[in-house]
Amino acid sequence: MYNAFFGFAESPFNLSPDPAFFYRSVQHEEALANLIYGVQSRKGFIVLTGEVGTGKTTMLECLRDYLYAHRIEFAFLFNSRIKPEEMYEMIAYDLDLRCDRTSKTEVIYALNELLIQQVAEGRTTVLIVDEAHNLEWEVLEEIRMLGNFENRGGKLLQVILAGQPELDRKLDAPNLRQLKQRIVLRCNLKPFGEAETVEYIQTRLEKAGMGDNTVFPPDLMTEIHVRSQGIPRLVNAICDNLLLTAFALESRVCSVEMLDEVTTDMRLEWPGRRLRLRSSGLSPDVRAPQPQLARGN
Numbered sequence: 001m002y003n004a005f006f007g008f009a010e011s012p013f014n015l016s017p018d019p020a021f022f023y024r025s026v027q028h029e030e031a032l033a034n035l036i037y038g039v040q041s042r043k044g045f046i047v048l049t050g051e052v053g054t055g056k057t058t059m060l061e062c063l064r065d066y067l068y069a070h071r072i073e074f075a076f077l078f079n080s081r082i083k084p085e086e087m088y089e090m091i092a093y094d095l096d097l098r099c100d101r102t103s104k105t106e107v108i109y110a111l112n113e114l115l116i117q118q119v120a121e122g123r124t125t126v127l128i129v130d131e132a133h134n135l136e137w138e139v140l141e142e143i144r145m146l147g148n149f150e151n152r153g154g155k156l157l158q159v160i161l162a163g164q165p166e167l168d169r170k171l172d173a174p175n176l177r178q179l180k181q182r183i184v185l186r187c188n189l190k191p192f193g194e195a196e197t198v199e200y201i202q203t204r205l206e207k208a209g210m211g212d213n214t215v216f217p218p219d220l221m222t223e224i225h226v227r228s229q230g231i232p233r234l235v236n237a238i239c240d241n242l243l244l245t246a247f248a249l250e251s252r253v254c255s256v257e258m259l260d261e262v263t264t265d266m267r268l269e270w271p272g273r274r275l276r277l278r279s280s281g282l283s284p285d286v287r288a289p290q291p292q293l294a295r296g297n
């Protein structure tokens with residue numbers, strides 16, 4: 001809506017996990033390198049955790065690009081509220097297995113053939129599960145069994161489980177001890193620090209076609225960091241709303257007043273919010289208590 005007004009070639013703060021807008025913070029870079037290393041060295045199970053909106057799905061999309069580029073076969077389960085038989089069907093579909101996809105036995109047989117053929121060609125195969133904290137026990141147990149395929153050189157199927165921190169707690173359960181023991185790599189995404197939030201905003205503006213940031217003054221970016229608590233999804237939502245507000249007011253620069261309006265509309269909470277509202281003469285009590293963070297991808 002506001003793209004032409006600000007001179008953007010595309011929307012800078014889209015909420016989709018688009019690798020083209022990937023900002024390589026030190027921790028994102030390190031996590032991606034770890035995922036790639038884990039896959040290439042055939043380590044077996046890898047776990048990626050992070051709070052909602054910290055960039056897990058975006059990271060998996062980057063990994064997906066890497067796997068495509070290196071012609072590594074993979075299955076990507078983005079819906080984790082599934083039954084075991086649905087999981088086998090989805091794996092068979094993604095890996096294009098020629099078998100009766102509704103038969104677990106046939107899928108496992110065909111998968112085994114594929115894994116052996118791939119490894120003979122010097123390649124591995126990957127199973128990626130996003131939102132893995134939602135997986136049911138019985139599905140996790142099936143996934144653990146899939147991790148059993150191996151030869152002398154290592155595991156034949158690399159499994160990446162990505163999810164919210166509950167995933168770690170789930171994997172601590174006594175009945176998942178066997179699976180937990182097989183996890184060889186763990187990556188955790190944390191919210192950005194202030195310098196990263198600023199760099200993140202600038203990177204996105206740049207990728208959208210605004211080389212020099214002229215819309216968000218430095219003190220505003222500091223305040224965006226405080227209110228988003230460094231969570232990329234919230235940074236995006238705030239910045240997008242700010243640009244929309246500025247556009248509506250025909251202003252090319254965003255202000256702290258606009259930010260107040262935006263974060264009120266978003267019903268956002270952050271440490272020290274009450275203090276700031278009191279000093280600005282606004283009543284904190286008219287605001288709702290919790291941020292409405294969309295769960296999911």
Ligand SMILES: Nc1ncnc2c1ncn2[C@@H]1O[C@H](COP(=O)(O)OP(=O)(O)O)[C@@H](O)[C@H]1O
Pocket residue numbers: 014015016017018021022023024025028050051052053054055056057058059232233236296297
């Ligand atoms: N490193 C990053 N570079 C660019 N955008 C990011 C990055 N991390 C997160 N985002 C953006 O933040 C939003 C939430 O990211 P997402 O990957 O969906 O988080 P999660 O899966 O952890 O809930 C998306 O709009 C995504 O584009």
Ligand SMILES: [Mg+2]
Pocket residue numbers: 056057058130131296297
């Ligand atoms: Mg996600």
